[in-house]
Amino acid sequence: MIVTTAQLFKHAYGKYAVGAYNINNAEQAMGLFQGAIDSQAPFIIQISKGARKYTDKRMLEAIIRSAGEIYPEAIFAVHLDHGDEQTCYDCIDSGFFSSVMIDASHDPFAENVAITKRVVERAHAKGISVEAELGMLGGVEEDIQVDEGNACLTDPAEAEEFVKQTGCDSLACAIGTSHGAFKFKGRQSLHFDVLEKIKGRLPNFPLVMHGSSSVPQDEVAKINAAGGTIQDSMGVDPKEYLPAAKLGVTKINIDTDGRLVWTRVHREFFRNNPEQFDFRPPGKIFMAEYAKFIASRNELLGSAGQLEDLRKSLAAS
Template sequence: MSLVSSKDILLKAQREGYAVGAFNAENMEMVQAIVSAAEESSSPVIIQTTPGSLQYADTDLFFGMVNAVAGKAKVPVALHLDHGNSAELCAKALRSGYTSIMIDGSKLPFAENVELTKKVVEFTHAMGVPVEGELGTVGGKEDTHEVKDSEKAYTDPQEAKAFAEQTGVDFLAVGIGNAHGFYQGVPKLRFDILEKTKGLVSIPIVLHGASGIPDEDVKKSTGLGICKVNFATELRDAFTKGVKAFIAENPDAFDPKKYNGAGRAKVKELVMHKMQVLNSVNKA
């Protein structure tokens, strides 16, 4: 199956009351693991790359890998630009063949965020590709994307309604106490904000920074309008632990296929668990 639009995947999730996992990939093995887990779980899936990852390997290379693996899959796979930090990067990903784009203007004042997001929506929609925007800042650090504690802000539900209407985005990422990276302590999500936002915004809502959020809170959020849940840090951690464990048991190992294969297995195991949590199993 060729790569599909994330809009089709997420609108189905919204109608049927589950969420789709959006998993950040850093290399070929993680791409293989994510799609293999989706195949085994019969789950739709979104693979993402951040600007930081795209400094390591560009949009053409990631598209080539994901497209090759997705082309042999029987489940829907979308390729998404996560936290696009400029209109130029969004356009580059679009030219490479990405089937989903995020422009993150959440650190800008409301009017400037609207202006930037609307600009990206216009040229991206012209190519038939959906756009994710963000309102309210998600704290923490992910690759080159960092929001300091002083910059964190909850999403205002009324502003979310205005933002969606003025920009024409297809999905909206919200700040409800979630953060990138691993949490210090147990995160406290503002479900009241999420519930109010769902009542005012008709488009699918996105939860970033899900690594470390308890499974029961992720499940609860999907019942309150979350249709896409992002995982990045946990996947990196799983891959690294798999590689380290293999090398610890095989100190003379020098074949990357061996130790990267161990990392791949750990990522697949984690992704399959997250798909169970999101209730996306057998929804492909």
């Protein structure tokens, strides 16, 4: 069942975070749905502009619709990740997306407000939720590269003003994370002090954490042992997901870690079976491994085991 992110956040707020996982193909979709059902968790399936271009945007819609039929128990939102204004309108008009992200965080504050307001108006007219972004993460995002030095944390006072002016349903805040596999040299903590201040100014308002992959060191070691040259780096400590959720983070975005699972499975498979050229055996292994990964993340997010309670509260509302 497809629901809006606002519906998911109402149930999750202050208790757990909903995992938001990107997909680009059928194998990722199947692993994601299987892992969500295995862990009895709601989830957000997110599609970036790059994913919509990878095959064809209609292909992804068809894959998600089919996965929803194969796993009728699943409760999830279909969300546009890092949309520009035009892509938001395209998704709003598609009749398929239940949530969009307008990412105008690279524009000046007033421009970000103006663009976000226009998207909110169009989305809300169709009952679709809107995530906006304020502050800047480091790392690679779509086709934009932000230097670590330029990454700026979200200003709590600005966040309050931004939400008041735009009417967005959730806000992506920069609290020290960055996109991709190269986040931190050595372990670093989230900026819980900033998060607390944002929550103080926006009580009960759903916050979103991008760049939340943990970049598992064993996964990177296996990839490199099988011929990869992934640079030494660390991600977010997944034990910090739940403390962040208690401070109002209701959506935690994880994409890179899934790509690492894919890379490890395929590198190991073809290293161990150099005579093979059938992609289905590693594809099968990937789907099973990705399902396990999703279930393990949902445990850490606190979303595991929430599915039936959510179903009851949706039925009652």
